[in-house]
Amino acid sequence: MSQHRDRSRSSAPAQVSPSRTIAYEVLRQVAESDAYANLLLPGKLAAAQLSAQDAALATELCYGTLRLLGRYDAIIELAARRPLTEINPKVLDALRLGAHQLLGMRIASHAAVHESVELVRQHANPAAVGFANGVLRTIGRTPLEGWLERLEELLNGDDYLAVTSGHPAWIVRAFRTALAAEGRDDELEALLNADNDAPTVDLVALPSFASAEEIAAEYAPEVNLSPYARTALDLVRGDPHEFPEAREGVLRVQDEGSQLVALALASFDRGTDEAAESERWLDLCAGPGGKAALLASLAREAGAEFHANEVAPHRARLVAQALAPIVDDIENRVHCGDGRELARALPGPWHRILVDAPCTGLGALRRRPEARWRKQARDVAELVAIQEALLEAAVRALKPGGVAAYVTCSPHLAETTAVVQRVARLTGAHVLDSCGALRDVCQSEIDLVPREVADGNVVQLWPHRHGTDGMFLALLQRPRLEA
Numbered sequence: 001m002s003q004h005r006d007r008s009r010s011s012a013p014a015q016v017s018p019s020r021t022i023a024y025e026v027l028r029q030v031a032e033s034d035a036y037a038n039l040l041l042p043g044k045l046a047a048a049q050l051s052a053q054d055a056a057l058a059t060e061l062c063y064g065t066l067r068l069l070g071r072y073d074a075i076i077e078l079a080a081r082r083p084l085t086e087i088n089p090k091v092l093d094a095l096r097l098g099a100h101q102l103l104g105m106r107i108a109s110h111a112a113v114h115e116s117v118e119l120v121r122q123h124a125n126p127a128a129v130g131f132a133n134g135v136l137r138t139i140g141r142t143p144l145e146g147w148l149e150r151l152e153e154l155l156n157g158d159d160y161l162a163v164t165s166g167h168p169a170w171i172v173r174a175f176r177t178a179l180a181a182e183g184r185d186d187e188l189e190a191l192l193n194a195d196n197d198a199p200t201v202d203l204v205a206l207p208s209f210a211s212a213e214e215i216a217a218e219y220a221p222e223v224n225l226s227p228y229a230r231t232a233l234d235l236v237r238g239d240p241h242e243f244p245e246a247r248e249g250v251l252r253v254q255d256e257g258s259q260l261v262a263l264a265l266a267s268f269d270r271g272t273d274e275a276a277e278s279e280r281w282l283d284l285c286a287g288p289g290g291k292a293a294l295l296a297s298l299a300r301e302a303g304a305e306f307h308a309n310e311v312a313p314h315r316a317r318l319v320a321q322a323l324a325p326i327v328d329d330i331e332n333r334v335h336c337g338d339g340r341e342l343a344r345a346l347p348g349p350w351h352r353i354l355v356d357a358p359c360t361g362l363g364a365l366r367r368r369p370e371a372r373w374r375k376q377a378r379d380v381a382e383l384v385a386i387q388e389a390l391l392e393a394a395v396r397a398l399k400p401g402g403v404a405a406y407v408t409c410s411p412h413l414a415e416t417t418a419v420v421q422r423v424a425r426l427t428g429a430h431v432l433d434s435c436g437a438l439r440d441v442c443q444s445e446i447d448l449v450p451r452e453v454a455d456g457n458v459v460q461l462w463p464h465r466h467g468t469d470g471m472f473l474a475l476l477q478r479p480r481l482e483a
């Protein structure tokens with residue numbers, strides 16, 4: 001009897017820490033159900049009631065592994081001496097987690113190997129335990145630098161950079177081309193590294209409701225580029241709702257780059273207050289409403305009439321929620337329709353239109369660790385067609401002298417400069433000094449490189465240079481009528 005009890009105790013499965021189990025579960029759901037790690041993880045952490053330390057470990061295991069997936073996969077292939085396609089996906093995710101602990105974190109190798117092997121035993125395939133153990137021990141015997149040297153012997157140029165920085169090669173090439181257009185291709189590695197750093201949390205204090213100065217004095221003393229922004233240093237792990245202003249909806253999380261491009265449109269050539277009072281502003285692709293909220297509160301300050309449009313009904317509802325504390329008569333100000341049909345659906349003329357177009361999002365890869373692996377080069381052409389149609393519709397709906405801001409969260413030249421070039425040619429719109437407009441709204445010096453397009457210029461913000469998402473801005477003006 002006692003013998004049996006002893007045996008059962010010794011054969012009981014070894015414990016895997018909750019942080020590793022949670023990270024593994026998220027990796028599996030990302031791989032199998034196209035889940036988003038940043039949406040999935042917080043719920044799992046809350047349900048497991050992990051301590052702050054264990055939650056931080058789970059987050060790093062999960063995000064760090066996903067960001068550098070390409071790097072770890074290349075190393076696992078070398079160590080396993082077989083292609084990834086011959087490794088069971090459930091086993092592969094455990095190996096990826098183990099590889100990140102061994103090569104990307106300072107975790108003792110016995111813990112990294114042992115717990116990853118236990119994940120394989122308990123969640124993947126007990127028959128693969130020996131294989132997983134062998135692969136991870138092989139990985140752990142060589143430091144990261146050694147593995148990178150081996151990869152350098154096998155790969156060259158952008159392919160090596162892609163694998164070591166954990167980016168698909170087509171994205172590395174798109175970044176290189178966009179930086180080269182500014183004569184800054186020497187910044188490529190810095191940009192790739194910035195994508196692998198967790199972004200800080202920026203807040204916006206909506207003008208006419210909250211004072212950035214007061215908020216800064218209380219919570220975050222750092223001076224930002226946007227006059228309405230504060231970087232909430234304490235919030236990297238925290239919840240913005242700890243601020244009372246956030247609960248009232250006037251202090252929100254918003255990347256500083258998003259604030260700057262919205263502000264550049266609102267501030268351009270504002271003229272007298274009386275002139276602004278009769279203006280009508282539109283956010284054409286507003287969902288979920290981040291930039292719309294800032295624009296609406298700037299419009300409210302200026303006495304302009306603000307409208308927002310969004311094609312997806314559920315996102316249009318989010319826009320209405322975002323604008324509820326700011327805009328009166330919300331039912332008649334938030335519209336749900338295809339922005340390409342703008343002239344017919346929402347008759348102008350409009351003085352200012354924001355076209356924050358659907359895009360690849362290559363400028364915000366640091367926010368969603370798995371996003372880079374989901375995007376395909378072939379997505380670009382389809383998006384470009386929609387982007388052009390939206391911008392063309394916006395320019396045609398402007399009053400003479402009115403201004404459209406074309407914004408993407410992507411630096412890909414096909415989605416940015418090329419779209420502006422074609423729409424300016426099609427519509428006869430002037431491309432304005434977008435770089436100057438962006439510089440004018442910044443509170444401090446900013447290193448921007450104007451890119452000439454048609455009769456003006458366009459401008460790009462960069463994660464590595466500005467600490468913002470990679471937002472692109474072009475201001476286009478419908479020609480004024482001849483006197």
Ligand SMILES: C[S@@+](CC[C@H](N)C(=O)[O-])C[C@H]1O[C@@H](n2cnc3c(N)ncnc32)[C@H](O)[C@@H]1O
Pocket residue numbers: 258284285286287288289290291292309310311312315337338339340356357358359386390
């Ligand atoms: C980049 S997001 C806008 C982000 C938003 N400006 C913000 O700051 O919260 C692009 C939005 O355009 C919407 N969209 C896509 N095609 C559209 C179309 N044809 N007309 C209007 N909106 C469209 C998408 O559903 C998405 O919500």
